[in-house]
Amino acid sequence: MDQPAFNHGLQMAFLELQALNKRYNNVVAVEDFNLSIERGEFVSLLGPSGCGKTTTLQMIAGFTQPTSGAIMLNGRDLGAVPARKRGLGIVFQTYALFPHMTVEQNVGFGLEMRKIPADERRRRVADALDLVHLTHLGDRFPRNMSGGQRQRVALARALVIEPELLLLDEPLSNLDAKLREEMQLELRRIQQEAGVTTLLVTHDQSEAMALSDRVAVMQGGRLIQEDSPFDVYEKPATSFISTFLGKTNSLAATLERDKAGTTIVIDGTRLSGPDTALAAGPVEVSLRPERIELTDAEKATISGNVIERVFLGDQWLFRVETPIGKLLVMQRNLGRREANVGERLHLSWEPEAMRLLPRGEG
Amino acid sequence: MNRNGIFALCFNALFALFMVGPLLIVIGVSFTPTGYLEFPPSAISFRWFKAILDNPDFIDAAWISLELGLASATLSTVLAVPAALAIGRERFRGRDALQGLFLSPLTVPTVVLGVAFLRFLSLFDINGTFFGLVLCHAVIVTPFVLRLVLASVTGVDRSIEMAATSLGASHWTVFRRVTLPLILPGVVGGWVLAFITSFDELTVTVFIVNPSTTTLPVRLFSHITQTTDPLIASISTMVILLTVLLMLAVNKLYGLDRLLIGGEAR
């Protein structure tokens, strides 16, 4: 899909969070947070629990007042606007459906608050239920519905008011794994059909990557990287991100430079290194297990004995004892027997597969 | 969470005054040096607290109430814990009826219970005996214990007990080392609530006491229906203080709202 054009010039983005800060009695929850989202974009705020992502969402929604900073939506400063006048669609982690109202009454509530006439209301509720494929369940009460259905009702209720911005607070965390994957695709479809600018808050990296145009990773109340899912995964800015998103081998190394290029030294083993802007000295190497290939003894970058082997169906996972440390290796299942524990494996990888990070961060 | 507005806070303050006002009045008038009720008292005096010691009637009644509370709360706990284990974790015919029966003293008007006990005890000629009082109070307070223990029992994860059994523990050991410690807050909370309920009980008790087994609430009641004087206020003040102390202890241990709702909240 096309990436929306970013303009960091004078023109303002659709949603701008400017230097947001939130302190609770000297505990910093969010610190100097800046983020721009373009119209129609789907952005995820990703981070472990306690990283400040929920506080950020609450500030955008208007349930929490920032200590300082500004929230600009479509050129309007939301600072003085109370939550109920912000007109944002919110899907809560618990869905927060009104248990005493039917699905139709739940979805129609926001329109009722906007004093939309009854017949138009009915039409728009029907359209919203159609969008989430729940047309036939309009007169059910929430307690008689499955988790996935409740999730759709919550989504319809948030979208029917045609919000300028849709906020999703860990929307899939209460669903079981299989349903969660289904709803990811469904959520993406609905968001694109409705064309609504969306901010998703989640701690689940696969959810963030599957759904969003851009991922903003938070840690300790700060934004530490903001990029497309591919770039966040392939070019993590810190070793925290490289371990938080997917699996990786983190190795302490020393970088040496000469005319021919770079060399990585790990425990006395010398490997040719990738191009990098980093200066010579101690670095950290992040090597994804899926970038390591099994090869013959003569082509091997390094060899070692298998100390652990796990079969995952679509892939094999090996832990290999090598001179540079224990390496996690992932190998696609090709339907043949793979090396057993104790057997020797020969490993190779492109120098560019090694991502170099400054040592001692995150 | 949203804050309450100024109007809400005023309402709350007035409400709190309404709740504690009558109790503060009782405490206030008990410090009068005069022989009649006056508020606010013209001076602070402990005259009527000293006077309690000269009224062995009330002291005896207080002892009877204390013993009655301890005996009936303990008896009802001993009966209610196994019953709660049965009702809370087994599915059997008559289970709902059994639970309904054990909770029914909460539904039957207390005055009806009072006359029923009177009729029963007098036929067996044990009306007015301490033994009869204990049995009747045990019936009245059992629902309170049962509700709290039941809430604890249904909260116990049965796989924990299975784990203990798989490790070689006998039925009795599982109960003593695993189940009982897990339901103990409910058992203790139930016992305390039963004790307080028995200690304060008037409507049933008034029918089934004789002069030698008169409890403190009955003694206070018959005194108040004739006259209200500073002595009755000073005794009531003592009752308030003791109850408040017990209440603070329970609140720390179990949470007052949880105790009174019957363990279902939180």
Next chain:
Amino acid sequence: MKTTGTSTPWLLSAPALALFAALLLTPLAMTFLLSFNSFSFYGGIENTFGFQNYAEVLSDVYFYEIFGRTFLIAFITTAICALLGLPEAYILFRMKPAWRSFMLLIVLGPLLISVVVRTLGWAILLGNKGVINEFLRDIGLISSPIRMMYTSTGIVIALVHVMIPFMILAVWAALQRQDPATERAAESLGAGPLTIFMRIVLPQAMPGVLSGSLIVFSLSASAFATPAVLGGRRIKMVSTTVYDEFLNTLNWPLGAAIAILLLVSVLTIMLAWNKLVERRYSGVFE
């Protein structure tokens, strides 16, 4: 929970069951039978069988007045408890935890203090020479005392004080079951504070109000200490009438008949109320 065909649950319940069979079911049955016996002033209770006690109660305006007053007082008490208890519970619910646990002690604590002691407080406040009348006279608002002792109003005021913690507890439990995010969801959809209370909080708290009303009504209808102290002989309620028949007039069969009528009418009202609530809320709440 497991299904058992064994006798284990019955063995576990047997001691409690024995106590309840002997000291609850038997006495109630005996009281029921007693209500059919007759009584003469000289001969005492006679072991006959007849409906004369019920006929006496149901044909006498005096008793109608007592039953009518009892249920009216119970109804008004229940209504006031609901009107005051619901907002108070909601205010408590919205308080910061530290303040809330303190206020809960103040609001619920009186429940554990003897009813006799609490009623004494009201007797001191409401008497003709009571605190309220003395105060009003001192500031020159009244010259002769307002009658509050031995009136239905006085009984209602004190009963509200005694019963309202039950209402607050019931509403409190209902509020705690509610997902706090529903209020924020309504706010995000554009609802103001009043709308949120009326449309979101109140409907979810309603089962609590209804079950609280049930408790308050049945306890008020059979309350004894408060009407006995504040109503005396002048404002009689059903429970104080039963007390007089048993311990003063000694006409036990008539007292038993009144008690049985109280039991039956309270149970009938409770069952009808439950049916109503169940029909209204079936399918809405878990």
